[in-house]
Amino acid sequence: MVIYFGYVAVVFVVQQLTGVPYTDLGDSGANLFLGAGLSLIVGAILLAITTTLLGWWRPALFDRHRSAHSWPIIAPAIMVLALLVNLVSTDWSSYDGAFFAASVVLLLVGFTEELTTRGLLLVSLRSRLSEVWVWFLTSALFGLMHLINALGGQPLAPTMQQVALAFGGGTIFYILRRVTGSLIWAMVLHGFWDFSTFAVGHGTPGPLAATGGIIEIVGVVIALASVAFVIRGADERLSTPATGVSATP
Template sequence: MSELLKVRPRIWIGIAIYLGYVVVVFTVQRLSGVPYTDLAESGSNLFFGAGLSLIISAVLLAITTTLLGWWRPALFDRQRSVRWPIIAPILLTIALVANLISTDWSAFDVPFLAAAIVLILVGFTEELTTRGLLLTSLRSRLGEGWVWFITTAAFALMHLANALSGQALGATLQQVAFTFMAGTIFYILRRTTGSLIWAMLLHGFWDFSVFSLTHGTSGPFAAIGATINVVAGIFALIAVAFVIRGSNERLDATTR
C-alpha cells in the first residue's frame, strides 16, 4: 500500500528532525537559566525551564509535519498488532493514577498548576519527533524491529541532555534506562491501537504526574506507582516482540 506524501520519507530527514528538536529544546532550556533539578520548585521555573521550549518546539514540529505531508503516517498505522500487550500501557496508567493520588495538591498555586498543564505538551512533541516523524522515515527502509529499537533508543538518549542541565550523571543514566522502557510502552500503545494519539496522551499525562508528584510532600501511594511503573516496563520489553512479529508497516511512499 502506497502513501501519497509531499516529501518522500528518507532516514536522514527523520534524523535531522530529531537532532533539530533536541537542539531547540536544549537551547531554550539552557537560556532560561533554570537547572533541571529545580524545575519543580515553582511555576516560573517549570514554565521557563521546560514549558516554553515545548511550546516553541510544538509549533515548529507542526509546521514541519505539514510541509512534509507526513501527518497520516506519523499518527496512524495501517494495521493494529495483537491486542494483549496493551497490558503494559494499562499498568502505566495505573501507576499514573497512583502518582496523582499521592500528589500534594495543597502545595500547588495557580502558576505551578498552569505550568504543569503546559508540560503535557511533551507528549505531543517527543512522541511526534520519535515515534512519529523519525518512525516514518525509518519505515521507508528498515524492518519494524529496527524501527522500534532505534526510535526507542533515540527517545531515551535525548534525556542525556539533562546531565548538562544540572542533573547528576548517575541519575541521568538511570532515567535513560527507565525512559527506554517507557518508550517501549508508548510504542506498544501505538501498535495495539493503531494510533500515536493515545501514546501522546499517556506520555503527556505521565510527565505531568511525575513533576506534580515532586512538588510538595508525596503521599504513600508514590512507592506503589513506582513499582507498577517498573513492572510495566519489564512486561513491555517482553511483549514488544509480539507487536513487532508479523507487522507490515514498511512505507511505500510516493510524492506529489
C-alpha cells in the same frame, strides 16, 4: 535524524537561555514554565510546521494496520495505574495557580516527543528498516534524548537511570501505537505521565509515592517481554509516506 537532533537542540538551547537548572524545575510555577514549558511550546510549533511541510501527518499519527495481538496493551494499562498512583500521592495543597498552569503546559511533551520519535522518526525508519529496528531505534533514541537533562544540571547517575526507564517507556508507547493503530493515545499517556511525575515530586508526596515507580518498572518489564508480539507480522514498511516526498530526509 535531522529532525530528531534539531528538536533536541531547540529544547536544549531554549532551556539554557532561560537559565533554570533542571533540578530547580519543581521549585515554582515560573521555573517550570521557563525551564520546560517554554521549550515545549517552541518545539511543538516547529514540529507542526515541519510535519505539515513534509506532508507526513497521516503516517506519523496512524498505522495502516493494527497489531494482530492486542493483549500487550497490558503494559500501557499498568503505566496508567502507575500514573494514577502518582496523582493520588501528589500533595495538591502545595499547588498554586501558577504551578498548576505550568504543569498543564507539560502535557505538550506527549505531542512533541512522541511526534519526534514514534512519529516522524518512525516514518523515516520504516522506509529503510525492518519493524524490529524501528521499535529499537525509536525507543533507544527516545531514551538518549534525556541525556540533555545532565547538561541541564541533573547528576549523571539519575540521568542514566532516566535514560534506561525512558527506553522502557518508549517501548510501552510503541506498543500502544501498534495495538490501537494510532500515535494519539501514546501522546495522551505520555503527556499525563510526565505531568504526574512532576506533580508527585512537588510538595510533600504521600506514602504511596514510591509505589508508582515500582508499578512503572513492572509495566516496562512486561512491555519488553511482549513487544515482539506487536512487531511480529507488522506490515508498515513505507516506500513513500506522502506523494512526491521521500521517506527519509
